[in-house]
Amino acid sequence: MQIQLTIIGGGPGGYVAAIRAAQLGARVTLVEKEEVGGTCLNKGCIPTKTVIASAEVLEKVRHAAEYGIDGAGGSVVNIEKVRERKNKVVSTQVKGVRALLKSWGVQLVEGRASLVSPGLVRVAGKDGSTTDLASDRTIIATGSRPALLPGFPFDGKTVITSDDAVTLPGIPRSLLIVGAGVIGSEFAFIYRTFGADVTVVEMMPRALAGEDEEISALIEREMKKAKIRLIAGVIVEKTERNEDGSLTARLSNGQDIRTDQVLVSIGRSMNSENIGLEAAGVSTGRRGEIIVNERMETNVPGVYAIGDVTGKVMLAHAASEQGLVAAANALGGAMTMDYSVIPSGIFTMPEIGTVGLRENQAVEQGIPCRVGRFPFRGLGKSHAMGEIAGLVKIVAHAETDRILGVHICGAHATDLIHEGALAIKKGITAKELADLVHAHPTLAEGLREAAEDVHKNAIHVPKAGKA
Numbered sequence: 001m002q003i004q005l006t007i008i009g010g011g012p013g014g015y016v017a018a019i020r021a022a023q024l025g026a027r028v029t030l031v032e033k034e035e036v037g038g039t040c041l042n043k044g045c046i047p048t049k050t051v052i053a054s055a056e057v058l059e060k061v062r063h064a065a066e067y068g069i070d071g072a073g074g075s076v077v078n079i080e081k082v083r084e085r086k087n088k089v090v091s092t093q094v095k096g097v098r099a100l101l102k103s104w105g106v107q108l109v110e111g112r113a114s115l116v117s118p119g120l121v122r123v124a125g126k127d128g129s130t131t132d133l134a135s136d137r138t139i140i141a142t143g144s145r146p147a148l149l150p151g152f153p154f155d156g157k158t159v160i161t162s163d164d165a166v167t168l169p170g171i172p173r174s175l176l177i178v179g180a181g182v183i184g185s186e187f188a189f190i191y192r193t194f195g196a197d198v199t200v201v202e203m204m205p206r207a208l209a210g211e212d213e214e215i216s217a218l219i220e221r222e223m224k225k226a227k228i229r230l231i232a233g234v235i236v237e238k239t240e241r242n243e244d245g246s247l248t249a250r251l252s253n254g255q256d257i258r259t260d261q262v263l264v265s266i267g268r269s270m271n272s273e274n275i276g277l278e279a280a281g282v283s284t285g286r287r288g289e290i291i292v293n294e295r296m297e298t299n300v301p302g303v304y305a306i307g308d309v310t311g312k313v314m315l316a317h318a319a320s321e322q323g324l325v326a327a328a329n330a331l332g333g334a335m336t337m338d339y340s341v342i343p344s345g346i347f348t349m350p351e352i353g354t355v356g357l358r359e360n361q362a363v364e365q366g367i368p369c370r371v372g373r374f375p376f377r378g379l380g381k382s383h384a385m386g387e388i389a390g391l392v393k394i395v396a397h398a399e400t401d402r403i404l405g406v407h408i409c410g411a412h413a414t415d416l417i418h419e420g421a422l423a424i425k426k427g428i429t430a431k432e433l434a435d436l437v438h439a440h441p442t443l444a445e446g447l448r449e450a451a452e453d454v455h456k457n458a459i460h461v462p463k464a465g466k467a
Contacts, residue, residue: 002027005330006121006135008113008275011038013307013319014141015097020327022104029133030106031113031123036097037090038143039163039308040316046093047166048186050086052347055193059349066386077194083168109133115140115276118300122276137302137330140282140290141323142275144268144308149178152239152264158247159239159262162187171196172260176249178236180207182346184265185219188228189349199229199257201236201249208346212358212407214373218391219348219409226349231255270309287311294336296326304330318342343421345414350390353417356405356424359395368398372430372453374446376410378460381441387411392446394420394430396454401429403451412443419447430454 003026007014010032018030035042054077064072101108111125113133121133146161148154156164162183171194177184180202192198200207200223207223207230208216223230235252239262242248249257270288277284283291283299289311296304304326307319321342325335346352362369376382376390390410396403406420423433433451438444452458 003136003331004134005029005137005139005327006031006113006133007139007141008115008121009038009141009143009271009307009309010036010097010108011141011143011307011319012040012316013143013323014038014139015101015323016320017139017141017306017323017327018106019100019104020324021331022106024327024331024333026137026327026331028104028106029109029135030101031109031111031121031133033110033112035094036101036108037094038141039145040319041093041097042090043163043166045316047086047090048162048190049347050089051082051166051168051190052186052349054082054085055190056349059193063386077171079168079171079194086166086168114274115280115282115303118280118303138304139296139323139326139330140275140298140303140305140309141307141319142271142309143319144270144314146265147267147269149236149264149266152262153241154264158241158245158260159264162263162265165191165263173197174259175199175261175263176201176236176247176257176259177263177265178249179265179267180204180230180232181210181265181267182208184263185223185348186346187263187265188223189226192226192228193349199231199259201234201251201257202230202232203235205233207232208352211346211352211354212393212405213360214391214393215352215354215407215409218389219352222348222350222389268308268314270311272309285311295329295334296322296337297329302330312337313339313342315342315344341421341425343417345417347414350387350410351413353408353413353415353420354406355417355421356403357395358405358407359393362395362404367404369404370396370398370401370430370454372396372450372455372458374449374453374458374461376443376446378449379441379443379446381443381445382411384441385411390446392416392450394433394447394450394454396430396451401431401454402427403430403433406447408446410443410446416444416447419444 005026007030061075111123123131174197177200239249272288290305306322308314328335343355372394374392377388382388393407395405403423430451438448449458
């Protein structure tokens, strides 16, 4: 008997789960209230990285003379064309996802879904119609949205969220970003490159406070070079409009900041309201997250949840992996999620790629560790590219030598990090990574050098005290 599976939400968790379930033989219905691809494809990952690509090209062009290219240094951004390119990239990807779903026989229903009971999903269509979908299994993949600060006059124009920022309505003369986490830091570099005067306020003592301290410090230096003003250890208490249309933000240290626009990027809120969780008896946590086990099962048999709405690892690729696990288990499998080796990428300028334990986490857990480091400025490829800002850092177990964490800040860090992820997943030691021949000249050589530096025998690191 063919299992009927209904999936609520067509983001990177939902549509991946739909395709995998179809591959496994289920009859799949995917319900999406906006557009397939979810926040990641339409408002987050893909549009922001497309815009960052434009910012990186602009930065290169401005420094073209350093590469022996004359006459390009005065280039300026055409924000309308950047927006057009971003929209085209997103549209192409959306069409691709729709085509994939169709090829695997997934039925796509457009509308807002809610659970009536564990086995019944009701869809309010965009045309006002109502459709009931009976299912043997249900996967909830409703995602998240930008978290809002109470008392802030959000209008989508002068006080905005990341959803608004990515539409690129224009580049303000001055921008105040509330929050120096991943989203805030990425937008800080984007808008600064495009010409805005950027100030970032962060309640934690440093930017990207969740990352390794050395990586955070490197990004703070790059912010300073880019003339991005960072004010850490304070909060924005309120924002008021001025008669001329500008805004004044009052900080907890008594400082006032006058700005044309405020971008609030303080994290994400789970989309768990008004989707029938109470009616189906699905349990949630104090933040509104749907509680799941390692099999992505909720407390209700036959109902699974994946992605941001679970409040686990709020990354698109984590949601996709959860989708694969949930789809397999919904069809009788026995897969579990492993959160220990999920790499993350931060698209600042330069990029950050990280996986596994930070050095401070290893220390806090009482794990004896050794650390190897290698600066990008020690790589010939970095100099050839004109991208010498960066660091590769490897954290290894002091007794077993197994690699516990890899943290990279520098050009193409988000691509390079996967060698570190594979090393951790397969239990590779620092010595084994150091024994792997890396092609020259490449940025990946930095990983080998950092692995050698764990034992203080990297070739391109000066002898201690002799530099």
